[in-house]
Amino acid sequence: MDIQTFVDRYYVERKNTNSTKWDLLEERFGDADLLPIWVADMEFKAPDGVIEALTERVQHGAYGYSFIPDTYYDTYSNWMESRFGYKVEKEWCRPATGVVSALYWFMNCYTEEGDAVIITPPVYYPFFNVIKDLDRKLVTADMTDNDGRFELDFDLFEQRIEENDVKLFILCSPHNPAGRVWTEVELERMLAICEKHDVLVIADEIHQDFTYGEHAHTPAPLVADGKYADRILLVNAASKSFNLPGLLHANIVIQNAELRRQFDNYAGQHIKSEKNILGHIATQAAYETGEEWLDGLKSVILSNFDYLKTQLAEHIPEVKVCKLEGTYLPMIDLRGFLAPEDVKDFIQGKCKLAVDYGEWFGDAYQGYVRLNLATHPKFVEEAVNRIVTEYKKLK
Ligand SMILES: Cc1ncc(COP(=O)(O)O)c(C=O)c1O
Structure with a gap:
């Protein structure tokens, strides 16, 4: 078009x-x-397909409790596989009411008060908020502007992790702001450092659908043929891509069964909300028709x-x-x-x-x-x- x-x-x-x-x-x-x-x-x-699917549901008129059907996961997995080569299994997925909500859940579930968490500014400001709001220790490794291209100093990143005994890294991939699409080589360097120091990784990949030219997005769990997938808590959504953020729906993907068990345990105690019918209907329609x-x-x-x-x-x-x-x-x-x-x-x-x-x-x-x-x-x-x-x- x-x-x-x-x-x-x-x-x-x-x-x-x-x-x-x-x-x-x-x-x-x-x-x-x-x-x-x-x-x-x-x-x-x-x-159009999103508006039609929402209209049909709204016209039905009854808005009772609902669940996310298997067809949703088939559609989501197709999108991830056809675009990024990542075949996501339904059992790895959990719904969220937004990416930022998921950041708060992960932080509470996998870290303790006072634990150090690293981010790479300039970065989406809720990353700072979640660390501060939940009384974790904020650790930063600032990126450098190399003639309009923001780059990470990997030595600084590792040094900051080591000296602060960092437990968790929040990766923003692609990176907001600054428009960087991390190469697989860069991602592997970051993830190898995280593995060396036993740092868990939240991968916020909400901007996955926006890459241009030769720049291609690699989902963090796929880096180095999946070598680091067991330490990754992935979260993405159709909300940025298709202008749906007010519908409050996002996808959590956790491959590691033990991390999933911990998350389910946490969710059983703290996340008692039902699903937003319109959020998952819009997301599915977007991936199917958008x-x-x-x-x-x-x-x-x-x-x-x-x-x-x-x-x-x-x-x-x-x-x-x-x-x-x-x-x-x-x-x-x-x-x-x-x-x-x-x-x-x-x-x-x-x-x-x-x-x-x-x-x-x-x-x-x-x-x-x-x-x-x-x-x-x-x-x-x-x-x-x-x-x-x-x-x-x-x-
Ligand atoms: C990197 C990043 N994560 C998360 C969000 C917001 O996600 P949500 O509206 O699902 O909480 C944004 C919105 O701009 C973003 O840029």
């Missing part, structure tokens, strides 16, 4: 629909009059990225745009023409944009902002125009 067709068919106005992204600007940013290009959801309707839609969306994202990159390169040579190997959430580095502490005033006060600030993903990244490109091109154009116009006024 070409870009214009996708946009014409699926663009939808979200203001005044109780949208966190559009209708909580005053509360989150102190200014209701901003153009929102922050939080990771979209201005696009879900694939392929063409997803390809169309990815073309929109790449075109938006191309616009962002070329316009900024032409008008503001001091801005660096990170490479987009995956996700739809690139960072741009504004430190070439602004002091880090002035970025907020420029972006929010002058350009009137709501973005995710670099420092939300790690102290060292003040001066960067993260933009959400899964949107109508007119919003990306408007955001870039405002940045360029305000930049010219500064000069």
Whole structure:
């Protein structure tokens, strides 16, 4: 599907629909009059097949307790196998009401208060929250921006694990923000270090469906022919890929039977919620019918990225745009023409944009902002125009 067709068919106005992204600007940013290009959801309707499946269920009219049928697992396994070569068995799977919920469950289930947990900033800020909220010890191995490509210093990663006696690593793969798709070589180096120091790994792979060009996603349990699968707690979802996050459904995959037993034991005591019927119906329909839609969306994202990159390169040579190997959430580095502490005033006060600030993903990244490109091109154009116009006024 070409870009214009996708946009014409699926663009939808979200203001005044109780949208966190559009209708909580005053509360989150102190200014209701901003153009929102922050939080990771979209201005696009879900694939037709999802809307049809949900409509059918809604029209049925009875919303009693329900279970997740075997066909759901067949569909999910097909998606994982056809896209990533990962044949997921039903018995390894557990439903979750969201990826972030699963992070809290894992942390409670597999670690104790005071245990050290490592993450690799700049990284999705709920990773910091789950560690702090549950009184674990936060350990970081900051990534380095090598000319727009964020890379992990593996020596630093190992050193931080060793000196803090780290018990758990939260891997974000593909990585949000910064748009990195980890290569299998990089993943193997990380996982080998985790194995050497007996560190358990949560693999948050919610962005698995967004990779571009030669960059391919490798599910962590497949790395090195499955060598590390026994220490991996995988969680992914269709929610980022198909704009379903409000339906609260995600997939946990645990291959290791003993870790699964521990999880079930924990869940038996602490996770007593039923399933959200609409969440798993939408997910199944998305995996069954959403392929063409997803390809169309990815073309929109790449075109938006191309616009962002070329316009900024032409008008503001001091801005660096990170490479987009995956996700739809690139960072741009504004430190070439602004002091880090002035970025907020420029972006929010002058350009009137709501973005995710670099420092939300790690102290060292003040001066960067993260933009959400899964949107109508007119919003990306408007955001870039405002940045360029305000930049010219500064000069
Ligand atoms: C890396 C990552 N994990 C988890 C989430 C949120 O997942 P959920 O809405 O299922 O809690 C996001 C949303 O942007 C994300 O980027």
